[in-house]
Amino acid sequence: MARHRVASTEDLDENERIIVEVQGAEIAVFHTDGDYHAVLNYCVHQSGPLCEGPLSGKLVADPPDFTWDYDDEPRVVTCPWHNWKFDIQTGENVRDSTYTVPTFETEVEDDEVYVIRG
Amino acid sequence: MSLSGEHSLKQVSDLDVIVSADEHVSEAVEDFLPYIDEDRYNGIKRIIEQSGDPWREVFSVTTALPPFSNTAMASNYGGADGVMQEGEDKLETKLLRLDEFDIDYGILNPTLMVALPTVNNRQAAAALTQGYNAWLYEEFVAGSDRLYGAIVVPGQDPEMGAREIRKYADKDGIVAVQLGATGHKIPVSHDWWAPVYEAAEEAGLPVKYHSSFPAIGHGFPLQHRWHELFAQDKVLSHPFSQMWNVLKLVYEGIPVKYPDLTFVIQESGIGWIPYWKMRLDRYHLGLGSEMPMLDKLPSKYIDDQFYFTTQPVGHTDREMEHVAELAKMAGPQNLMYAADIPHTDFDTPEELFNPIRGSLPDDQIRGMMGETAMEVFDL
Known part of the structure; x- marks a missing residue:
């Protein structure tokens, strides 16, 4: 597996992202909760630029009352084309986990952020 | 019993069992008026009795x-040419009609009482419900091992409906709860209905939603206001009702709240089902953040907890394979044949x-x- 530098840590503030090309693929790297999450900038729905959409938390509802609660952990990216939502840590669609987008491992070394790919 | 994947069935007589999951009695108010409890509903019973036209009053x-103008049903649209009145014994007549089409078992629904949501007066709705349920049980269900009944519950008084469910739940031949599907003042997904759902789930009875053209004025008043033909009321009322009910039930998470409950959708055919499942999924994937209680696609909830009775299958202009394709898309495991006898849009098994x-x-x-209905209704 090859390691590809995508940014310096100082270039990527908390809750920001950078979209880079790695071996011909557009990959977004999100900086959230002190960690870095790499996701293919490609929505499996209709090939939209998934990672150009907003990053947010999500509503949850648990029994017995199923009252809506907002989980503010910013790990849901919403495709700007049709609002499909994916978890940036798992790549799974938050409404149907059988839809997933590729995710990639990341590393930080000497204040440089790397994506591991291919 | 055939093996999975085999295609050996040639004719209806090759089947071991045929169940009509939607059969009708053709009750008039005067039929079940004597069954309305004199002590509990003394006042409202007298008012109902005084009505010269209970259908409207x-x-x-x-x-x-x-x-059904210019047809035999114009004078009695509970049954063409008065079929339910032909024999002195209505139960016997009903069984003869099943025999005529080689149907083994029927799950009975009302005709007039599917318009129960149009009753404005809460006491009247409760009295009619109590009287109808008692009449149905005594006159049809108790005396037959081929006819099964559904307890009608009034949307006007869900607590009363829950009491009715508990009253009948353990009686032989009672296999479901009938909510009605058209024209409820309060949608069937609302917490208002919780007593009914809780009682049905506790009793292990499926809840059925039978749509109704007589209630269209309440369910879709704007469309009804502009209808110039009875046929327009008839065509629109059933699928519109069921699309709305399934939308509300699934998107608002009723199958999640009542995971042991089975939902049966009746009288709207099968063509709309694949369309609606695809549409519900499509907008769930885009707008599902409004539905955090759902943890799978709407179509999966439908596959797991919903059943649909097939009548009226619909006219295919001789492209018969379209019906098979629609059934495949709707989910054959979730479809149950229904005849809908004696109504004039009934489907023979063929x-x-x-x-x-x-x-x-x-x-x-x-x-x-038939075999799915045997399981769903535990016949």
């Missing part, structure tokens, strides 16, 4: 034109069987024609 039914034989495997056809 107790129920509040309007149609665009006289229903209406469903002939288009699907050879196209679907035997086990799915056997399921659709």
Whole structure:
């Protein structure tokens, strides 16, 4: 597996992202909760630029009352084309986990952020 | 019993069992008026008795034109040419009609009482419900091992409905709860209905939603206001009702709140089902953040907890394979044949069987024609 530098840590503030090309693929790297999450900038729905959409938390509802609660952990990216939502840590669609987008491992070394790919 | 994947069924007589999951009695108010409890409903019973036209004065039914005008049903649209009145014994007549089409068992629904949501007065709705349920049980269900009943519950008084469910739940032959599907003042997904759902789940009885053209004025008043034909009321009322009910039930998470409950959708055919499942999924994937209680696609909830009775299958202009394709898309395991006798849009068993034989495997056809209903209603 090859390691590809995508940014310096100082270039990527908390809750920001950078979209880079790695071996011909557009990959977004999100900086959230002190960690870095790499996701293919490609929505499996209709090939939209998934990672150009907003990053947010999500509503949850648990029994017995199923009252809506907002989980503010910013790990849901919403495709700007049709609002499909994916978890940036798992790549799974938050409404149907059988839809997933590729995710990639990341590393930080000497204040440089790397994506591991291919 | 055939093996899965086999295509050996040639004719209806090859089936072991045929169940009509939607059969009707043709009750008039005067039929079950004597069964309304004199002590509990003394006052409202007298008012109902005084009505010369309960269809409009107790129920509040309007149609665009006289229903079924210029046909035998114009004078009695509970049953063509008075079929339910032909024999002295109505139970016997009902059984003869099943025999005529080689149907083994029937799950009974009302005719007039599917318009129960149009009753404005809460006491009247409760009294009619109590009287109808008692009449149905005594006159049809208790005396037959081929006819099964559904307890009607009034949306006007869900607590009363829950009491009715508990009263009848353990009686032989009672196999479901009938909520009605058209024209409720409060949608069937609302917490208002919780007593009914809790009682049905506790009793292990499926809840059924039978749509109703007489209630269209309440369910879709704007459309009804502009209908110039009775036929427009008839065509629109059923699928519109069921699309709305399924939308509300699934998107608002009723199958999640009541995971042991089974939902049965009746009288709208099968063509709309694949369209609606695809549409519900499509907008769930885009707008599902509004539905955080759902943890799978709407179509999966439908596959797991919903059943649909097939009548009226619909006219295919001789492209019979379309019916088979629609059944495949709707989910054959979730479809149950229904005849809808004695109404004039009834389906003989062949209406469903002939288009699907050879196209679907035997086990799915056997399921659709009766075996699934045997399981769903625990016959």
